[in-house]
Amino acid sequence: MVRPRASEFLLACRRIRQGLWHRHGHVLSSRYFSRFYGEHDPSKNCIRPSFLSGNVLYYHALDIAKIFSSQHRLFNSASMNTKRNPAFSSLRLDDICYFEDIVGNKNVVQDEDRLFSANVDWMRKYKGSSPILLLPNNTEQLSKILRYCNSRSLAVVPQGGNTGLVGGSVPVYDEVIINLSSMNKIVSFDKVNGILICEAGCILENLNTFLANEGFMMPIDLGAKGSCQIGGNVSTNAGGLHFIRYGSLHGNILGLEVVLADGTILDMLTTLRKDNTGYDLKHLFIGSEGTLGIITKVVVLTPWRLSSTNIAFLACNDYLSCQKLLAEARRGLGDAISAFEFMDYNSVIMALKYIEGARNPYLPHHINFMFLLKQPVVMNHMTGPNLKLSYFAQWRQASFLMEL
Incomplete structure (x- = not known):
């Protein structure tokens, strides 16, 4: 071909x-x-x-x-239906022996139960048939694996927490699954500048717990934070609940370490916030979903942890009013908004019907859209943001807001 x-x-x-x-x-x-x-x-x-x-x-x-x-x-x-590409080689016994020499027997998974969870996505919608799951412990092991797979033309699929909803972390056929769960160490943290260096297999919630003890937090918050990994977050350029305040990961990732398909280790672990020297290659890998290489380490710029938050529950009757509400929120609260979440009436009803433990917000039937607005308070003794939200609450009598 x-x-x-x-x-x-x-x-x-x-x-x-x-x-x-x-x-x-x-x-x-x-x-x-x-x-x-x-x-x-x-x-x-x-x-x-x-x-x-x-x-x-x-x-x-x-x-x-x-x-x-x-x-x-x-x-x-x-x-x-797809036909398996003949350019890919099939896994042999000597391949398995080579992988065992690199990562050890216990990190070469062939157990059917563990393979099933690795071959199927979270929605149980996409399913592969990989016969092997590799769990490298460090960048060097991953480099050797990819170098060998490159020489043998073995197709691979990188996998993190496998929390994606589009099938990007599961194989199509019998690709070698490389899961980074074992690469979960925190390398260092700069308390002065709030710069975290960690391995790609670190779970997002664990990073937040670590940073909370230092007075910081991750700039990204996801519903799957208890199982998703920072490497997968970066490789998919995940947005999350705090996107409106902290922006995309392109602005919060200072550096990366990446292993290319041929095993080459690309070290871009800079901690400089202002670096205008040469090409900024890390942006090629943020959002590339593993097509250019596998992320192994991440340098994250973390913001100060919020000591408290204010939350407003708002409702609108039409989409035009929703736009006015967002514009007024930005005008009245400025950069103090950390989340602005939207749901329509049908979404609320579906959540109540199918999600166990979901509580009824007592939403009247005539309300079509509702929002959850989250405003951070950086310090307890700072009353400015509190006053801002109190002022914004006066707009509930406006024509584009409705009483709950």
């Missing part, structure tokens, strides 16, 4: 933006596809990105005409 050159790939990306390619779920079909693969009937072909050891991004063909074959993988709510 012929792989597209870099210039052709960039041209294809430009055509996607120009609307010359058409999206169908998670795959792309195009009349330009035949240039890459010599197929004269582009209506029967599509492409999707896949991670292959030794290649940054590798595109392989899918035959839409064989969509109803026996093997399939779920994409969204529809089944899309």
Whole structure:
């Protein structure tokens, strides 16, 4: 199979933006596809990105005409059948022995029960069939694993807490799963500047607990914080509840350590907040979802921990009023807003119906939208933010707000 050159790939990306390619779920079909693969009937072909050891991004063909074959993988709510790419090698006994020499027998998992949880996503929607799960303990072990997989053309899938909802952390077929759960050490913390260096397998909630004792907090907060890992958060550029205050991880990550597909270790663990020397390569890996390399260490700029918070529960009747509410919140509270969460009436009803322990907010039927506004108070003796929220509460009589 012929792989597209870099210039052709960039041209294809430009055509996607120009609307010359058409999206169908998670795959792309195009009349330009035949240039890459010599197929004269582009209506029967599509492409999707896949991670292959030794290649940054590798595109392989899918035959839409064989969509109803026996093997399939779920994409969204529809089944899309894919054929295993012959460029990938199959796992052999000598491969397993080599992995055991690197990470030890106990870190090469072949137990069916543990493999099942690693092969299935949190929603039980996407399922792979990997026969092996590797648990490296440090960057050097991971580098050796990827270097070997590259030489053997073994496909790999990096995995963190496996809390994603889009199937990005589970294999398609029999890829080697590399889970970073064992790489969970806190390397250092600068109490003066609030700079944390930790390994990618650290659980988000554990990092918050550690930082709380130092008077700091993580700039990201997620519903899956009890099991998600910081490496997965960074590789997916997760937003979280505090996005409105602290922004994306592109602005909070100062440095990274990454292992490339060929085993090369890329050390970008700078702690400088102002660094204008050369290319800022870390931004390529934030949000790349493992397609460019596997993140092993992270340098995070952490904000001061909030000593308390004020919360307002607001409701609107239409979407235009929702926009006015957000604008007024920003005008009245400025950067004091740490969360602005939105739910419509149907979402509330579904949560009450299917989530055990969910409490009824006593939402009247005529209210279509409701919000939870969270405002931080950095110091207990600072009354300014409290007064701000009290002032903002006076707007509940405004035309775009409704009584609960």
